[in-house]
Amino acid sequence: MPIAIKMPALSPTMEEGTLSKWLVKEGDTVRAGDIMAEIETDKATMEFEAVDEGTIAKIEVAEGTEGVKVGTVIALLAGEGEDASAAASAPTAAAPAPAAAPAKAETPAAAPAPVPAPAMAKAAAGDRVIASPLAKRIAEQKGVDLAGVKGSGPNGRIVKADVEGAKPGAAPAPAASVAQAPAAAPAAAPAAQDFGIPHEVEKLSGMRKTIARRLTESKQTIPHIYLTVDINLDKLLKLRGELNAALESQGVKLSVNDLLIKALAKSLVAVPVCNVQFAGDTLLKFKRADISVAVSIPGGLITPIIKDAGSKAVSAISTEMKDLAARAKEGKLAPEEYQGGTASLSNMGMFGIKQFEAVINPPQAMIMAIGAGEQRPYVVDGALQIASVMSATGSFDHRAIDGADGAQLMKVFKELIENPLGLLA
Template sequence: GIDLASVKGSGTNGRIIKADIDAAKPGDTPAPAASAASSATAAPATAAAAPAAAPAAQDFGIPHEVIKLSGMRKTIARRLTESKQQVPHIYLTVDIQLDKLLKLRAELNAGLESRKVKLSVNDLLIKALGVALMQVPECNVQFAGDQMLQFKRADISVAVSIPGGLITPIITQADGKGVAAISTAMKDLAARAKDGKLKPEEYQGGTASLSNMGMFGIKQFEAVINPPQAMIMAIGAGEKRPYIVDDAVQIATVMSATGSFDHRAIDGADGARLMQVFKELIENPMGLLA
């Protein structure tokens, strides 16, 4: 019986928390506007938290079905709108030869068969991004107004499509985990994500994200940064392409990877170094096992 529009949030960026609901009463009128003296400090947080006005529906007389947005879809819409409005994105793309990685994966899977572990290419890419972030710590950061956080480990949020939306379970300390451990953890997290059984700490946080749409045949795309993170790696499909190998044109398995970086925190040169290291690790994948 409480009108949320009448509740003044006391959480981060004006979010409504449990204590605000407990203190509210049904029928309360909206909280009065902030005084002129306090508006200077209140305005930035309020502006950051205010969702963009929803566009009016226009059916143009076309037969249609009205689908009510789920809470997850509303959250996705709000967060990604805020990201594109508030975060200056810079995009950097590299083409990466996959043949050595695919060969190593096959060899590892043969050795892991008795343990019933089967590595995916994505498991190895998670490891590569974790290691790359440790080698280029300038990209393992979070922008926080007049300061930045530089993280000492790489926790990789991995985009997983679930009914009604998208969720990003986290592989913690991806830089230090073995590839078999990453594979086992990822399968468990993805299965529980699709069943709606993840704990908040298993999908909230992370220092960077990885989104792979290669399984849908997408060649290349630019992902939206997942705030408050400062970068996300978008992975396209591995496909046979003409490619220069040892100064000669050959057919190789190549994928395109695009890093999206928060330009407030990460300079183009640092983002380029991360993409370079990521490419080198995948093209010389024995470094992932060290």
């Protein structure tokens, strides 16, 4: 029997993708680890590797096809000793073509009652349900028993699409909360009106669609509160110069942003009531600070993560950030390098933006917006002087973080930057 190669879930939130380019053709022999295709997800274009050996018997989905559901058969692989031409003509009833019903149709939603199918989602060596974190959260909110859900992801992994169409089962549903609001379909966008003005139409990429959806969700469902402080940068800039002189022999050059990442992480550790995530009737309290850093890339924005930034040396943060940013612009980040994070930092100072209010990146509960440092009158030790001053604005999810707690975080952030030796402790 031919091996069905299916559209993979390259991230926990991926439901569909664009098969951008085939790097193999029918008749080619592939081995495990060979790159077979480039697939555009909701965040980046990623390479898809072969996991089996054999000959490409048939390509089911042409390159350039958009909206290919996770789990859809995209090609057939003939195994060792198998006739590739015969494999190509073999029926594949268990593998839907792109035009077939989407992955949701495979869930128990079509049945009159949830049918237990633990083998679908159990780990081979135990009875643990294999499901993405997002699928687990949606299942908890909807009261869906994951033991009765068939997973369409790799190795039977349950993904978001599988849970959304499932009916409530044995698991008790939590009380209704604001966190369930994203499940509702957003209002339809208004029809385009060109009014006869010359223009061209550009189709949205998967990334741009995701940005539009997530930011709409954020502003519609998260009650933002904004807190702004002005910060004297003179001591930080002086320390940065001294550190760069000392690190020059190691080829390390710190940016102001590297120091701000460290400052935000240490602030979250110092004020743990802000290092949280709202989850309906529960609150996740994180034990470390993973900072998502906004990076502009062609066609959109991505947020690579400096994990446990509070405990890392600023030189390590600088080296790691340069590597992540470079690979982000090339579309070569792995999902775990940009999905997650406990809070975000967005710096638009390099564009001369004085101050702005950033939109929270769900499911996080806060984001720090950094403006440009500029010469301003500022009171230093009781005397009015000219200093390098920047404005920083924290956006907080008011469901999870009270204004006073957010203010405490902003106070600690300001103190760390104005007395930056604390960043090295």
